[in-house]
Amino acid sequence: xxxxGITENIVSIVLGKAKEAHAGRISEIDLVxxxxxxxxxxxxxxxFDFLSKGNIAEGAVLNFEQAPVxxxxxxxxxxxxxQDTSWTCPECxxxxxxIAGGRELYVKSIQVE
Amino acid sequence: xxRIEVIQSILExxxxxxxxNQQLLNTNGVFxxxxxxxxxxxxxSLILQTIAKLKNKLRIAVIEGDVASTxxxxxxxxxxxxxxQINTRNMSESCTLIANMVDHALKRLPLADIDLLLIENVxxxxxxxxxxxxxxxxxxxxxxxEGDDKPIKYPVIFIDADAVVINKLDFLPYVEFDIDxxxxxxxxxxxxxxxxxxxxxxxAGIEDWCAWLxxxxxxxxxxxxxxx
Numbered sequence: 555x556x557x558x559g560i561t562e563n564i565v566s567i568v569l570g571k572a573k574e575a576h577a578g579r580i581s582e583i584d585l586v587x588x589x590x591x592x593x594x595x596x597x598x599x600x601x602f603d604f605l606s607k608g609n610i611a612e613g614a615v616l617n618f619e620q621a622p623v624x625x626x627x628x629x630x631x632x633x634x635x636x637q638d639t640s641w642t643c644p645e646c647x648x649x650x651x652x653i654a655g656g657r658e659l660y661v662k663s664i665q666v667e
Numbered sequence: 668x669x670r671i672e673v674i675q676s677i678l679e680x681x682x683x684x685x686x687x688n689q690q691l692l693n694t695n696g697v698f699x700x701x702x703x704x705x706x707x708x709x710x711x712s713l714i715l716q717t718i719a720k721l722k723n724k725l726r727i728a729v730i731e732g733d734v735a736s737t738x739x740x741x742x743x744x745x746x747x748x749x750x751x752q753i754n755t756r757n758m759s760e761s762c763t764l765i766a767n768m769v770d771h772a773l774k775r776l777p778l779a780d781i782d783l784l785l786i787e788n789v790x791x792x793x794x795x796x797x798x799x800x801x802x803x804x805x806x807x808x809x810x811x812x813e814g815d816d817k818p819i820k821y822p823v824i825f826i827d828a829d830a831v832v833i834n835k836l837d838f839l840p841y842v843e844f845d846i847d848x849x850x851x852x853x854x855x856x857x858x859x860x861x862x863x864x865x866x867x868x869x870x871a872g873i874e875d876w877c878a879w880l881x882x883x884x885x886x887x888x889x890x891x892x893x894x895x
Contacts, residue, residue, distance in 0.1 A: 556794045559759040563677045571673050581668070585677075590823050592793040639819045641855060649855045653826065659797075661673040 557593060560659075561601035567661050568611055577666030580611040584663045588621045590656040619662065624655035681798055684766035688773060688801025693891040695778035697728075698884040699786060701764075701800050703824060704808035705817075706790030709834040711739045712867035713808060713876075714785050718746045720877045725782040730772045732764040732789045739787065751775050755789055763794035769801055783884065792817065796824040803887055804829040811838040815849040822856050829883075830861040832876060837866040 564585070572580050587593055595618040606612045626633050627643035628650040634643065642649050676682070692699050702710050711731075718727055728749035731740040740752035751772040755761040758768065769786065776784070786802060788795045807828040809817050812835060818825045825831065831853060833846065850862055861879060865872025 556760040556762050556765075556797070559681075559765065560677055562759065563680050566680075567673065567675050567677070571671055571675075575669075575671055577671075582670075592797055592823070650858065651855075657823070659678055660676045663670050663672045663674075665668060665670050667668050 557597035558601050560593060561598050561605055564598070564602065564661060565605045565609070565611060568614075568664050569609060571661075571664055572610060572666050575666055578610065579667045580614045580664055581667055582615045582617060582665035583611070583661065584617045584619065584665075586619045586621050586658045586660050586662050588656040588658040589623045590653070591659050593659060614664075621655055621658040623653070625651040626654040627651050678797065681766045684770055685799035685801045688766055688769055689803070691773060691778065692784065692801060692803070695781070696888065697778055697781050697784050698887050699784040699800075699802045700804045700806055700880070701786045701788055701795070701802035702806050702808065703788045703792070703795045703828075704790060704810070705792050705813060708790070708808040708810040708813060709832075709867050710787045710790070710808060711742060713832060713834065714743060714787060715746060716867050716870065716873045717785065717877060717880065718743070720873055721783070721880070722747065724881075726780055727783045727785065728776050728781045730764075730769060730776075730784065730786045732768070732787055734761055734789060749776050749781065760794070760798075762789055762791050763798055764788050764800055765798045766800050783880070792821040792824050796827055804883055806830045806832060808832045808834050809849070810835040811842050811844040814842075815844045815846070815852075818849065818852040818856055825853055825860070826856050828857065828860060830863065830879065833862065833864045834867055836864050836871060837869050 568580055568583055599616055622635055624633055625636055627648050629648035630646045632643055632645040633654055641651050704710050727747050729743045731752045733739055735754055735756045737752050740750045744750045753768050753772055805828045807824055853860055863876045865876055
């Protein structure tokens with residue numbers, strides 16, 4: 555339910571970039587959303603259709619790239635994808651880990667005409 | 668047709684307002700904590716207990732975030748004068764406070780006179796973890812009737828927290844809640860987290876919680892934080 559404000563930010567970012575590039579239309583928007591972030595692509599799409607009406611982003615295709623959860627073992631520095639909720643390093647069995655990926659939320663690129 | 672690289676965080680707008688809020692709080696010597704939990708875990712009760720314990724020492728202000736109603740701010744206003752209610756129902760984010768709402772609330776508080784600001788977020792374990800408000804410390808409350816699996820089910824909010832309050836300790840004889848396994852799961856996610864076991868109903872454990880708050884406030888006076 556917090557995707558409305560987020561989508562407003564997306565529209566403002568892409569319109570700003572398109573203006574800098576003197577583009578007439580935005581045809582695609584590539585977004586990276588981390589698996590651990592609380593944002594729902596379908597919701598972003600729903601609000602985007604509404605918020606882009608009448609501007610040069612109208613009709614743009616949203617491409618969502620999901621960034622997987624990645625953990626870094628603090629003991630042996632191995633980076634791994636957790637297989638369950640225990641978050642144990644597969645190399646050294648340490649449970650002292652930090653999040654190395656999965657919380658991303660950014661506009662990666664846009665395609666303009 | 669051409670592709671333009673952007674690489675711009677979508678939360679940047681919120682983060683920069685949060686940083687301004689924090690600078691404003693630091694300038695005025697206000698220490699702020701963001702209190703988060705699921706609905707009914709005891710955010711308002713913890714605020715009322717904290718006020719009861721500390722109001723002779725500190726001037727305390729409260730920002731109350733709720734989807735609807737002024738029930739919580741009415742309770743709190745009986746104890747402290749400086750309370751701002753934010754209702755999120757008609758805002759673009761209804762499920763969490765965001766930095767912009769806190770910015771508006773701060774303008775309605777006499778910041779120069781305030782020592783401690785308690786921000787009660789909207790009851791929710793998912794959305795508030797994405798939005799910095801400008802707080803110095805984040806606190807999550809987990810209450811016994813909710814069950815001991817919350818850190819496993821909602822890891823992000825616990826990873827970002829500075830302290831966790833285990834509330835409703837008086838329920839221990841009646842519910843299945845393994846405090847040890849809760850704490851182990853929590854420490855795995857966040858090894859430096861502070862944990863307090865207390866009951867807002869009986870007042871047990873409130874002393875330790877308030878001692879921690881005072882210690883963190885003092886530390887922040889000497890070295891104001893800038894936390895994302």
